[in-house]
Amino acid sequence: MNDILLSPLRLSELETLIEKSVRRAISQLLSDPTPKDQIGGIELAAQITRLSKARIYTLVSERAIPHKKRGNRLYFNRTELIAWVEQGNRKERGGLES
Secondary structure (H helix, E strand, O other): OOOOOOOOOOHHHHHHHHHHHHHHHHHHHHHOOOOOOOEEOHHHHHHHHOOOHHHHHHHHHOOOOOOEEEOOEEEEEHHHHHHHHHOOOOOOOOOOOO
16 A cells, blocks of 8 residues: 655645545446356345345246256346346336326
């Protein structure tokens, strides 16, 4: 980590320094694939879908929710679950027809 040197800064220098730091932080957050490609168990599926574990097990047995199975363990991919939830979007009604 860089050593911090405290010295008087002009307002424009401070603004530039803060702007660069914020841009760097945002860039790192956007380029980090870890949260998007996270793989987890039933807890991850429950967190993303907001469904109970019992309901998720039912959907797994019906093969209605994306999952993987190795032995007796279930695995869920965050990206696949989010896409599955988004597929459930319903169209809005166009208003009352006469």
